[in-house]
Amino acid sequence: MLRLFETYLEGCPQLALQLYIFLEHGQANFTQYAAIVVSCCAVSWSTVDYQIALRKSLPDKNLLNGPCPKLVYLFYKLFTLLSWMLSVVLLLFLNVKIAFLLLFFLWILGIYWAFKKQTDFCVSTSMEILYRIVVGFILIFTFFNIKGQNTKCPMSCYYIVRVLVTLGILIVFWFYPLSIFNADYFIPVSITIVLSLLLGIIFLLVYYGTLHPNRSEETKLDEVDGKPIQRDCRMKHFLME
Secondary structure, three states: OHHHHHHHHHHHHHHHHHHHHHHHHOOOOHHHHHHHHHHHHHHHHHHHHHHHHHHHHOOOOOOOOOHHHHHHHHHHHHHHHHHHHHHHHHHHHHOHHHHHHHHHHHHHHHHHHHHHOOOOOOOOHHHHHHHHHHHHHHOOOOOOOOOOOOOHHHHHHHHHHHHHHHHHHHHHHHHOOOOOOOHHHHHHHHHHHHHHHHHHHHHHHHHHHHHOOOOOOOOOOOOOOOOOOOOOOHHHHOOOO
């Protein structure tokens, strides 16, 4: 859990900065391309790695076995993250204040949702509040099931909003003249954003539709990114250790 938090808290701002510098200067060598790819893959893989470790730690959860589910889950996180990060960077070119206000608003919504779900992951109130704040930050970039409950509706709403915001950013960019942004990159970047988001949604549907470890159970629960429901095990104190 701590490694996941560390990766998102450090990796996402770093990835946004790398993309911003790349698009601003319009020139990049192999090292810069490799750094962007590695950063994006590292953030995405941290979620997969966490899911694998968490399911091994929880006796009431099926294991994420086989390379196919892991790869599909990785591609789902990778493509949705890449699409969103590029959209955020485009918004930064448009207006830095608007971009930060949007991210702050999404962060507040994530924290509110964590409090509304009444998470009970930590053993102390102060650590639980910190946990919810960090979860809210992660929710800016990817969906994170913070409690062992069916999240079909919240996840659907999350990605519907993601699609609408992404399309809104692209539409505004098409009609807003920018001198600082290299116009030669806009069409390829726009295509990359749309295709990445589309591929990410497709991999999401494939994973939850056919490859989810609990798909054969009568009562389905999504991945548990927190304390399991009505189950006392070492994960109760995992964040504190």
